Amino acid sequence: MFKMRPLCDLIQKNSCQWGVFHENLSIDESMIKYFGRHPAKQYIMGKPVRFGYRNWAATSLDGYCYTFDIYCGKSTEVSIDPLGSRVVKSLLAKMTIVPKEHVVYFDNFLPIISYSTTCDQNYEKIEQKVVLWLM
Template sequence: MTLERFTIISRVLAFDNRQARRSQVRGDKLAPIRSFYEKWTINLQVLYVPNENITVDEQLIPFRDRCPFKVYMPSKPGKYGMKAWIAADSATAFCLQFQIYLGKTSDLPERNQGERVVLDLVSQYTGRNVTTDNFFTSHNLAQELLKRKITLVGTVRKNKRFLPVHCTVKELRKLPIYTSKFFFHEKETIVQYVPKRYKIVTLLSTLHHNGKILEEHSKKIPEVIKYYNLSKGGVDTMDQMVRTYSCKRKTNHP
């Protein structure tokens, strides 16, 4: 495509009513592409039936131009861009649903954001498992998903109040490596595992209800940890594929 043709298409291409755009943007930062965005997310669910496990995680879409909801994430390779919440099939890395983070909607910070995001992204599904990281995982989320016949497996931050009193880092640091401690409450299982010295991994699961230990290369690892490691990479794999097969081309634009 020549530069002249690209410039002409860019001038006339629009997904909204330009005359009403200013009034719409005041209440919705995504107004210029809102109709296209909603149709796309609907088609993602219609065209694909996911496997038994869904991964929910965040993705940074690298972008350095002007954007009212551009974020800075130093832990990501791109650092600047648009943040999106993604639900992907763990087995195939197919994107099932996503939400673009538009920033604060009010002066007060959003409470239980991770819980709200997961419930929104998997609202169309039932009878499956959801794998999340410690930003999303909580007791309330696990109970709400069970009501929808969805199980949860996810890492947990060590300062969460719903953890048992015996789940103290000070006590676990005294244990030898490959040691596991299980706590069972109703339909929830909490496991704490010591993969290496001075490191503790805490997981919550409503899918597993026993303390089964697997032996792997002379290491003892709980079945819950093994399942999490196998199912956590759906969004990361999708992000890697997007970067590998990118349609971006080198330009003189900064």
């Protein structure tokens, strides 16, 4: 994945160069379809695309992708935060020009309690809302 990192950084820089112009943001995971052999390939049961690269994205509710991160496996850093909390903090930190008020939507995979305690130090008025799927 280190060969793709400069391209990913360029795409993220260009997508955020005009700022974050939506108030409502959504953070979710998706899969980039891939059936070849690679150590970063993931399997997620219950998704339409089951095999591929796991991708975390911060998008507007219209579908505009502000920033994303490709999951490359377990990191070497020791952290007490769970994966979901680290993902939310890293995606929001990558957005350079953030207006003061946002509503961040995410599903119940991301832990709200640890995110809200660490998020209040850096972002003043970000409100967390959990999207519930009714079946």
